[in-house]
Amino acid sequence: MELHLEDKVAVVTGASKGIGLAVVEQLAKEGVKVVAGSRTSTPELDALAASHDVTIVSVDLSTSAGAEALVQHAVDRHQRLDILVNNVGAAEPRESFLKLSDADWRRIFDVTFFSAVWVSRAALPHLVAADSGAIVNISSINARLPFPGVVDYSAAKAALTNLNKSLSEEFASQGVRVNAIAPGPVRTPFWTAPGGFADVTAAAAGTTAKEAIDVVVPESMGITSGRVTEAHEVAALTLFLASPLAANITGTETLIDGGQTKTL
Numbered sequence: 001m002e003l004h005l006e007d008k009v010a011v012v013t014g015a016s017k018g019i020g021l022a023v024v025e026q027l028a029k030e031g032v033k034v035v036a037g038s039r040t041s042t043p044e045l046d047a048l049a050a051s052h053d054v055t056i057v058s059v060d061l062s063t064s065a066g067a068e069a070l071v072q073h074a075v076d077r078h079q080r081l082d083i084l085v086n087n088v089g090a091a092e093p094r095e096s097f098l099k100l101s102d103a104d105w106r107r108i109f110d111v112t113f114f115s116a117v118w119v120s121r122a123a124l125p126h127l128v129a130a131d132s133g134a135i136v137n138i139s140s141i142n143a144r145l146p147f148p149g150v151v152d153y154s155a156a157k158a159a160l161t162n163l164n165k166s167l168s169e170e171f172a173s174q175g176v177r178v179n180a181i182a183p184g185p186v187r188t189p190f191w192t193a194p195g196g197f198a199d200v201t202a203a204a205a206g207t208t209a210k211e212a213i214d215v216v217v218p219e220s221m222g223i224t225s226g227r228v229t230e231a232h233e234v235a236a237l238t239l240f241l242a243s244p245l246a247a248n249i250t251g252t253e254t255l256i257d258g259g260q261t262k263t264l
């Protein structure tokens, strides 16, 4: 399928690993000029920068200064901006709401919600100028499925999904489409890194991290397809929503959860 994305300019947040890395890879292979923001890089992102028009920008997106610097870098380099993928986000396993400090809430909200506020605020004037701009917000099923084990993250994703709708309403008439994706569990370092959610699940179930993500998670969470989602599958949906093929799609939230969500 021809996505008609060639020569567009995209900013991707949280770009060094997981879903963000997969989005950068697929955009770059479509001929998009990508500006990739994260605190550090990885060999995989370095390889994409060496072989495609991918610019790596080292930024802390839990600060407004970092968010603004990322967008400014893209505009300085390419003089325009067509696509913004607000992907960065983070969760930490929680035992109880009562154990969270203000600093815990602030840390998760800054990187998961306010990063999207700050990057979008810096990017929108340029997306409006592009005349056919698109924002894709990577939210989560936890936006509508609050879970005590990630109480702060669930609330931050609910805020992001809500912001997604407001932005789509305000900027549609200015040529910018805004859509969200709500993944269920996705096989990324978010789960698989040491101390990540696969380890936590494995410890609770008395099994290995691999067994936890391949068997325990799909069974215990009711994932109809029987498996978690892969990062490239979220990236493919992101590219479609960012592309002119989705020209009349705005204000949506698309699930990609293998059937985990049971409501209509």
Ligand SMILES: NC(=O)c1ccc[n+]([C@@H]2O[C@H](COP(=O)([O-])OP(=O)(O)OC[C@H]3O[C@@H](n4cnc5c(N)ncnc54)[C@H](OP(=O)(O)O)[C@@H]3O)[C@@H](O)[C@H]2O)c1
Pocket (backbone or CB within 6 Å): 013, 014, 015, 016, 017, 018, 019, 020, 037, 038, 039, 040, 041, 059, 060, 061, 062, 087, 088, 089, 090, 091, 111, 138, 139, 140, 141, 182, 183, 184, 185, 186, 187, 188, 189, 190, 191
């Ligand atoms: N994996 C899942 O099961 C799942 C499910 C639903 C939704 N999501 C959402 O999908 C998005 C991507 O998740 P993922 O699983 O790909 O996460 P991941 O594997 O943990 O990767 C996170 C990315 O964000 C970057 N990052 C983290 N903190 C940052 C900061 N302060 N400033 C700049 N960059 C930062 C990381 O790079 P550095 O550490 O180098 O900065 C990395 O590139 C998140 O919004 C997440 O909530 C994930």
